[in-house]
Amino acid sequence: MAGITDEQWRQAGLLWDYLQMHHPLRHCDAAIGLGSHDLGVASTAAALHHAGWFPRLVFSGATTPTTAARFPRGEAVHYREHAIGLGVPDEAILLEPRATNTSENIVLSRRVLHEAGIRPRSVMLISKPYMERRAYATTRKVWPEVEVVCASGAQRLDAYVRAIGDGELVIDMLVGDLQRVIEYPARGYSVEQEIPPAVRGAYESLLRAGFDSRVIP
Known part of the structure; x- marks a missing residue:
């Protein structure tokens, strides 16, 4: 080309x-950092946690063919390590290391939250900028009762x-x-x-x- x-x-x-939802930020009960090739998602999640927009954060994502070379131990694992390196307390982070698509990101993260005793009424979805709308539409399908705020790095x-x-x-x-x-x-x-x-x-x-x-x- x-x-x-x-x-x-x-x-x-x-x-x-x-593809961006342009949601204004607001406080949420929890956040989900959606795994991908883009480590900026973890940086954005760390900044939003430090700003107090949510108390607990799930990083979600397995090793996939498109990210295996960059994140050989899994997207969620590398995101967690990056966020801790940026000062997010380990106890604020939950790990969901099995999801291989957006629907699994949401469904399995909800399970991780529930197993931790967290049943959020509102969730902040943190993703690559152009993944916001797909993440929003997926969550409305598989978790319709939760309120959703989409966020990404402002670029x-x-x-x-x-x-x-x-x-x-x-x-x-x-x-x-x-x-x-x-x-x-x-x-x-x-x-x-x-x-x-x-x-x-x-x-x-x-x-x-x-x-x-x-x-x-």
């Missing part, structure tokens, strides 16, 4: 903005691309996450989300241009 055009960056920006798309170091990969991931937002409700994995026509048009254009390495069959 030859370079990324200005129009493709504009389209990617539409997806980036849509512009260009800053995130610089941090990852691969613009094509980032656009591929944006396209892949939006595909899941679109298709997962019919598969029973999440609730429907309204998708503005401009966002859907940008998504379809990027797909046609070949940004599809993270698309599922």
Whole structure:
């Protein structure tokens, strides 16, 4: 794929903005840090805990094919160690090391919280910026009674691309996450989300241009 055009960056920006929920922060009974390739999730969780937005935190995530090289002992384990290194007390962190998808992140984290005697009425979901909407839609499906606040590191798309170091990969991931937002409700994995026509048009254009390495069959 030859370079990324200005129009493709504009389209990617539409997806980036849509995939974030833009929830205002508020105090929650607990938080779930959703495992991924992005250690920034753990950094964001640590900062939010230090700011007092929640008292207990579950890090969730196993070793998956896309993160095994980066986090060989599992996403949750590495997140926990990183957060402790940033000053989060060990006793504030619960570990969920088995989840391999977003639904499992939520269902298994809820189980870990319940086993610790915590039955939250509100949960803060901490994720990569572009995973917020998928995490929200999944939680509304599998844990509908809990109130959800989505949070992620406050970054512009260009800053995130610089941090990852691969613009094509980032656009591929944006396209892949939006595909899941679109298709997962019919598969029973999440609730429907309204998708503005401009966002859907940008998504379809990027797909046609070949940004599809993270698309599922």
